[in-house]
Amino acid sequence: MKTLPIESGLLLAGVLFTLGLISVLVRRNIIFMLISVEIMLNAAGLAFIVAGSRWAQADGQVMFIFILTMAAAEVSVGLALILQIYHHLKTLDSDAADRMNG
């Protein structure tokens, strides 16, 4: 198999991260914002894997495991928060939760 240039992998990570960033900026639905954060974390992990493949070391994959752990913990806490917000406000609109008086 032919070897790839490192730019192609980093470009893919950058494009995926930008798509997730656009989505988290333009969406008003909280679940869609959580999904977009997952896309961005996955793109960051892809960049780590590409860098680890460049140097043929295991460190990039170790960092990917840490990102994976963080994403799993973040999505569980985030979904619990979304359930509470929907229970209180009866909507998924992120603009509805702009007052801090509970």
Add this chain to the structure above:
Amino acid sequence: MAFYIASAIAILATIMVITRYNMIHALLYLVVSFLAVAVIFFMLGAPFMAALEVIIYAGAIVVLIIFVIMMLNLKEESVEQERKWFTRNIWIGPGILAFILLGELIYILVASDTVLLNNKVVDAKEVGLSLYGPYIVGVELSGLLLMAGIVGAYHLGRQKRKVLHRFLQSTEE
């Protein structure tokens, strides 16, 4: 060549994710995107990470979000609401600005010297030796983070008790 096909699938599936109105459709495209990224991990010489991507991202996280959407019991009008929110003048500003930043990133990457990737496969044994050797502090902190995540999710997801015990009811009066 296979790398570019998988990259195109990942980018197209992600575009479909961020433009859907229906949440379940978006999550199904998200699974396709994660599977394409797993194929890329396999080609980059990280087969263990490809397996973890399929199991945890495409398996656990997406299924968790689908379960929460099922618990919320959303109706058809949520799709209409999403269609009303997702108008053109909402996404045109952030989209253009983010794409300008992406253009700068592409320019920086293309203008630098070309470096070829290694074809060497870094397997699970090497990752495990590194994980439990120099990175053991990170593993312990990950355990702490997961513990905090469990406790936080339990505390936040708990519903208020509606039925009080009869002793508590009598003291309230």
